[in-house]
Amino acid sequence: MDVKISDAELAIMRILWREQRPLKVSDFLGELEFTKGWNRSTTHTLVARLRDKGLIEPTERYGVARYVPLITEDDFILSEEKAVLEKFGGAKKLALAMVRNGHLTDTDIDDLRDFFRMGGEAK
């Protein structure tokens, strides 16, 4: 998939990924109103756009639609990663920036190393 998820849309995807179950819009309306200050309409618009883009889908429809994501968070991250590297001019530059800003700690680095040693299965 290479449809774009906008920042605002992402907030919705995140909730869907987190909850791991079909959600009615009303299930996260409140949260988004609180965390993002969104108007009810705004949330509905974003949900509609995600639906139009084929990124979420209502599971059957009696009455109120319950949505599920059609891509996993991992898929999203892996695909975004590429765009980000493009923007930063390489993984190493980005990693260095993260280290310099103190967002990637030495323990994190150890973990990455371990991840390597184990051929890539750790979390």
Next chain:
Amino acid sequence: MDVKISDAELAIMRILWREQRPLKVSDFLGELEFTKGWNRSTTHTLVARLRDKGLIEPTERYGVARYVPLITEDDFILSEEKAVLEKFGGAKKLALAMVRNGHLTDTDIDDLRDFFRMGGEAK
């Protein structure tokens, strides 16, 4: 600074950062036409927008303007880093994605570790 640099604009900044000297638009027109397939007008538009945003500046003006960047690549990277982490849900997740995709190698990781050891001055 917290003016946004769009993806297209970034291509221009990158050339300016790379060349380390004042450049005429014609100096990179060809490259961008080749690598991005841009029309001459497009490049000019982007240059104008960068100028309007105060991100580049012509050095004196006899005849053809020669531009220099007003922010360094490091400044840019450091400021963007935050937005990226936001999007990826943390530095570690992002780093893991990079490793998984094979964009951050074990040697890179060693370098990061070294960077740490030396209190942050390596390149």
Next chain:
DNA sequence: AAAGAATGACTACGGGTGTAAAATAAACTA
């Protein structure tokens, strides 16, 4: 069933972005 509340669909609008044509100005060449 009627009134009121919740829900969802449709419409809108201003700003940014990618893309470029058209118009204008400046520089070069014969």
Next chain:
DNA sequence: TAGTTTATTTTACACCCGTAGTCATTCTTT
């Protein structure tokens, strides 16, 4: 210096995004 080539500015336009108003529909609750 006129004619031509090159550079710069102006204008355009469609699409995406954040944001939300409004209208229509569907529950609820008397």
